[in-house]
Amino acid sequence: MTTPRLDFDHVTVRYLDQKTQKRIEAVRDVSFRIEDKPTLGEMVVFLGPSGCGKSTILKAIAGLLPIDEGRIEVTGAPVGPPGKDRGMVFQAYTSFAWLTVRENVEYGLRLAGVAPAERRARSLEMLKAVDLVDSADAYPKALSGGMKQRVAIARTLLNNPKVLLMDEPFGALDPNTRWGMQGLVLDMLRRSDNTVLFVTHDVSEAVYLADTIYVLSSRPAQIVHRIDVPFFADRSFGVKSTPQFREVEDHLLGLLHQSPHVQGNIRVGV
Template identity: 50%
Template sequence: MNSKISFRDVVKTFPLKGATFTALDGVSLDIADQEFVTVVGPSGCGKSTLLSMAAGLQEPDSGRVLVDGTPVSGPGPDRGVIFQQYALFPWLTVRQNVEFGLRLASVPTAERRRRTDQAIGLVGLSDFADALPKTLSGGMKQRCAIARAYAVDPQVLLMDEPFGALDALTRVQLQDQLLGTWSQEKRTVLFITHDVDEAVYLASRVVVMAAKPGRIHRVIDVDLPYPRTEEIRLSPEFRHIRNEVWTSVYHQEAAPPRAA
């Protein structure tokens, strides 16, 4: 497998009430170029920490995180990061928010406009390009945040529960929107979620993590065709994989003691 993102025996700890909390304990994982991988697990299993290290926002205590075989040493334009919070500038329009990163990169005006309009079109916000965030629904704000990430043309999208605050219908609609955009652009996606159905519906592989300490419990292949549809979501095959992931998340055994 040609790995786009690699985690090599990654360990990350944090001080907690005079003790040490192990967020990640020897995590190794390879994500292929253009692969869509979701990560699911109980609270405290290190999902967001894993993504933050791929983004260059945190460093491992030991082990390595690599993108294209190069150790991650900080944030970079090759990786777009999307969080649950929309983080839009309220005084800027949709277009101005989307082109913000391109302005920072001193992209020429004509090219900046072309890439901004393309990204806005991909997420279906062309009719709202001149609207301020306060006039948008929650789902539209998140689509704006996704367009902003796409505009800088990253090779990797790192998404930390981007749909977690949305209502169920909007969440399903944005899942389909995201998969439609991914099928056109074919980025490598690492997507964190608490929702088992979402994890299965989006991904080609689901990484199930366990807590105390944070570690990979199982990696489950999702052998369902793209494009994903409502029929697939309601199929026995989807239900079987969903139940397998659910059982892996919520019926985990305690970690064995580490060797001295």
């Protein structure tokens, strides 16, 4: 058996509540594994009510949080502090205020020692993809929330991390832009064997993007369902209006309705 891309093994995470000094369990004994499929990009989506522990799972993988129990390994090595093998797009992104859009997007390439001409060419391609060429020389404070989020997405995609952690990355975008960004991530997956872990509370987005969906319970997060979405290898926008797509959506909604613990703010739409 090959080493999995990600092994998340019996992980429990607790926070210390500053007010009460009590431990709050955010993630309880969660295990999942993502195999390393050569030449195949893959998307794993986490769907769960607000406050259940989704961001905690991604932050633990990013190395931003210590775990209390269990083990997290990326391609066979325990995760350490944030590294370039893992990229993360947060819910509310803050770009470097003192760098222009282009400099923000090129940041990782600069750290990696990529020569200026190549940096420029690659960032331009990415700025085109996220429709920010006209704002390349602007500073983040001049941008709308959705534009800032696209800077974050562009910058992270350009680093081409093997494991990409996306925490409700499209929540602040209008539907059109959101569809464009979904397409961009799917394109990246077609061209690479990267793995994306994606958090959303939108059922349609989950079904459209996922190869595998994990439905989480309310806090402490536990995996209550795993759904494989097998027939979307060739995902195109039109798939959303097919009966098969609706079937998976309905199946997922049925599961959510049977599980009162997971309802919360999960929604259908977009």
